[in-house]
Amino acid sequence: MITKNISKYLAMFFMVCGMAANTACTSDEDPFFTAGEDDYPRILNTDIPEGKGGEPGVLMTIERTQNFQFDVMVTPVKYTTVTWLIDDEQVAEGLSIDTPVLAGEHIVKIVAATTKGLETSRTCKLVVLPAEGDPSLASDGKSRWLTIGSTKTIDCTNATNVTKVFVGKQEASNVSFANGKLTFTVPSMAEGEYTVVIEADGARYGCGVFTVSNTEYVDPGVKETVLWEGSTEINWGDANVTVSAADMANVPVGATIRLVYEMADMPDGYHALRITTPWWGDNAEDQIVAQFDLTADTPNPFEFTYTEANKAIVDERGGMLIVGYGYKLTKVVALENVAPAETTLWEGGIEINWGDANVTVSAADMANVPVGATVHVYYQMADMPDGYHALRITTPWWGDNAEDQIVAQFDLTADTANPYDFTYTEANKAIVDERGGMLLVGYGYKLTKVTFSK
The missing domain is CATH 2.60.120 (Jelly Rolls)
Structure with a gap:
């Protein structure tokens, strides 16, 4: 880890020296830049992703059992203070962060401010996956719709008792838990998307994003x-x-x-x-x-x-x-x-044949697919001499590792549903965001369309 950080800093150091054509980079000056107290601050990291379409890029995906660890480089380093905010709450100060974070999707904001009041920031997304066996709440659209002021009951697994529920920063009232069902009153708050956190068996767990609305849920079907x-x-x-x-x-x-x-x-x-x-x-x-x-x-x-x-x-x-x-x-x-409305992600006619022919749905297109949506894969079975047909849904980094799989490879047969449907989970979204899209591969079939419905 130390060697990796030194290599990163050296690379940034030489990059900055090359940029500063008229500025000396010497051992007795600021090692990253010769900017002074009156200069505007800069965050020099090249490993913070740019956002697209108004959405921040994913900085990293980690397990809940891992701390969020990251280092930044700033200039003018002697006159700049760095603060770290997660979901608008300050959690650390300094050039490094090393802190536990609840499962869910979080907005990380890194703010660099100088002693003269000049300020810059970078915003990105941190995805924290729940650990195996963590308490979890149902992920279908109706379960994750919270009508303000209503009494909500939702299936909850891997918990023996739930004592508190937080919707964003608001604590819900009338919390009860029995027979695997969590009940609470949705607090009065602004409409929007919020992370729900529960206190179960003496610890807090992030349970993903929920929609808070003044209206009742309307089934898309x-x-x-x-x-x-x-x-x-x-x-x-x-x-x-x-x-x-x-x-x-x-x-x-x-x-x-x-x-x-x-x-x-x-x-x-x-x-x-x-x-x-x-x-x-x-x-x-x-x-x-x-x-x-x-x-x-x-x-x-x-x-x-x-x-x-x-x-x-x-x-x-x-x-x-x-x-x-x-x-x-x-x-x-x-x-x-009515049939749920489907949004087309890809349409064509590709004879799928492992690496020689496959179909990628870009990360930009997949960004429109919400967690909990149903993805529909339409195909035609090809007439293969060996009678073999297989389907695998993975990412452009595809390999045989389990963590690369969205849907593990299986044999296509006459009994396989067409379209083939699967639910797009938080874990699916995390690897799709990280690895640049969704890849459909396999053997012995023609892919004709990929859609999703909410």
Whole structure:
């Protein structure tokens, strides 16, 4: 390690001497640069990556059990103080850092400031992978969506007890843990992307990035159409809500109709809900959902499936009417199952044949793929004389090392799904970012398209 650092410093030293055409580099002067107290500070490292598309570059990827260690060179060194910030919190001062960091993606900012108040900085990303056996939280999109003020329940593995939850720097309230499920109230905070940290079994663990929003999670495989929105105190014929036949015409049979409501404080304690048509009466054929009592046990929102019979009477009788007593209706929504939208990463027709022909998806394109997304690999089996077909998903550094693999090599057979799908994990993203993209290789198939869906 010492030899490596000396070699790095010597290389920088000669580079700087070459740049300073009119400046002497002598042993009795600043060994890196002859800048003075009034000069602007510079960070001389060539091993800090430049960012792309507004995203900082990845400085390094380490395991949680490793300390974050790094050295910087600055000028004018005699008059410059270096401070290190991780996620906007100062954690060290000096030319070197050696500190433990929780698992997750972190923003590192290195600030060099002179005694005269002149300042420069470099910003990069540090990826810290969880250690084997660390507590972890579910990584699917719905699990990692936190609606402000709501009660969140999420699967948690490798923990016997969780006592605290931090969303960014905010501590969540009402934390409980039982049967592998963690429950807490999402704190009031600005919308955005935040790292969640849990305190489990007496230690703190980073659990990755979560989305904090004022809105409820919408499944990308579900289309949501608002049919009506407002605030109506439902009171039989005196106040009700009609969704017009024109609006209902766009609702397909099999869709889910969702009613969002608030229970009113009624003197008689009575609350009832009926869903019918503008011809409404007490005849059974007029009913879409027969009248029932609303109670504390009634789901809110209330949902039902829109059937062929429902559609027939809605089309005939001019729409859908929501009536009843003792509640305020705020929204009516139609939900349809749809295929998740796919984003194309690569498209073509390449006969894959180990190193002679493969396909690389660039790091820039992979930067758009979020952790938890599903990557879809579309292919056609080739007619091979030896009947052998294999698929491996790795990086441009590809080899036989396990740490190079995104999907370990396996035989393609008639039973292999097409497209072949896999979940893009934090570990996948770390090696893709570090090693310049994703490489699809193997033998005996034609690759036609690579996409992802959230």
